[in-house]
Amino acid sequence: MSFNFGTVSNPSDAILTLNSPNAAFAAWDDPQNTASSSATVTFRVVSQSLIQTSRVFKATLNGPWKEGSVAEDGCKNLEAEGWDSEAMRIVLSAIHHRTRDIPRSVTLEMLCKVAVLVDYYELHDTLYFFLNLWINDLWYPLPKVYSRDLILWICITSIFTSANIHQHVTNVAVSHCPSEFRTLDLPIPERVANCINTRRETAMKQLIASLNDIKSKLLEDATGCSFECRSAHLGALVIHMHDERLLDGAIEPPFKGRSVADTVTKMRGIRSPSKDWHVQTSTCELSLKSLTETALKTVDAIQGLKLDDADDCRLIVFTKKGKKSKGRKLED
Template structure:
């Protein structure tokens, strides 16, 4: 009579329509029924309590036997069966190990019916078993599932890791895939992906200004060559004249951007050695001691609060210090601010 009997003396039939729908794109005539106890549902879920006691049509009596009916749709049958088993204390029917895919499906239902407290203990057990393998260190569907699971089960450490990876490695704006991830957290991740390049741009613009005003670089030739290399790199990364809130090139992650900054090189060129006894007597004179240029000037552009190497007038040193500073400031989001 019922597909799943959670309570033989139950007084509610929970009907799951269009079960196992992947994206809620189709309408099917299939349905799965659960005979459940209204007492257990009311205690476990404020959403189901409202449906059963608030006069909603989902809570109407279905026949003369006084068994009421509740309809839901598109949840995964296995996930719903596990949750109903937990709510009805049928612990022998509750798996001790689930994969990430199923845990994500369970988390979606937990979030919708607000049964976090009821499932919290099992959620922690499932997560502990899954953590026997390392968390993903690249952006993708698996990372978003972990972001969903950690937010629903309030695992602060996993959420911080997942959001840091998303900020650092996502090649475009982060999407939720319709998972119950706090929208404010997604918005903050995407905001940081715009703020950090803007900060990098400002630092590189300051370096360019220091070259132009003579605060960095030991002579005009030194400054001209280094500013040319700097401008070519910023144009190749679309960092020139960047406005606050402007997104990165599609496909470019912050990790790749910072690695490109770190890879900036100081051009190698041969110039006149000012210490050479054969100093130039005219623009046509030829010095026999044209050695690779070494920038030895005292740097006047030191900025208080920055690491000493970031005050360097040598492009490669400045870029490496800037990249290290950005990496050192990078961290994931604190879940406490989004629940």
């Protein structure tokens, strides 16, 4: 398959060869099930268009490497590997100002594939309008559970920063991620992944600590109206903590297989003793439900990540080549 981006007035003078196109992208389950093609896709491009829009292409084509030399076929030759061929076609169409060839709507999958190329080749300004258009078209409804789509959104909003969307999707990740956050080999900044993991683990520790605090108060006669009242509620609490593996030492960071949202749900479902053990002459209204609801206020304030105010709210993104680029701020 071949594409030509040259014109009569500005003919192509370079060939970009995409090897092993359409490799597995952000594999969620088993990446072995998705193999890249052994064929190649070639793009005949105008080297000056690449140089003027991308510092990466500029360094490659103007540097002392073979890509900067004219080959026997009269063209400069560049290579890329594994990228999605349609995403590459869209990106090159934008570089060559062929806006008619750029779709007005894309899938979330394609949006992320294009965003990753934008990040890698530092093309934020070139694709700004279209990324903004596609994001506005796709953002509602955003994922409400931990899923591959959620991770794609975190990647997209880390490259083309949209504060409201980024805060929402990272909030969902903190609350619903059942283990350490997975980047799926996408160029999500390490500090974003680390912050999600830290906030999730902190919230889980707070939940477990709150249950232990309730247990301590019942043991120390700090609540309840009688020995029977305290004993019944303490026994019910310990049984619940045992069943849910929330006793000390039963579960440790990174709390694999347990999300904050699931733990909150289990805490809200805790059962108080069915028999009324309160002293008849007292006004004691002790219940595990009231105790745990008070404890849950510690995690009600969980929030997603806010973008840095510094540097025009732009994120520093570390790509898979170790190169740094800055995300472009999108209007919310």
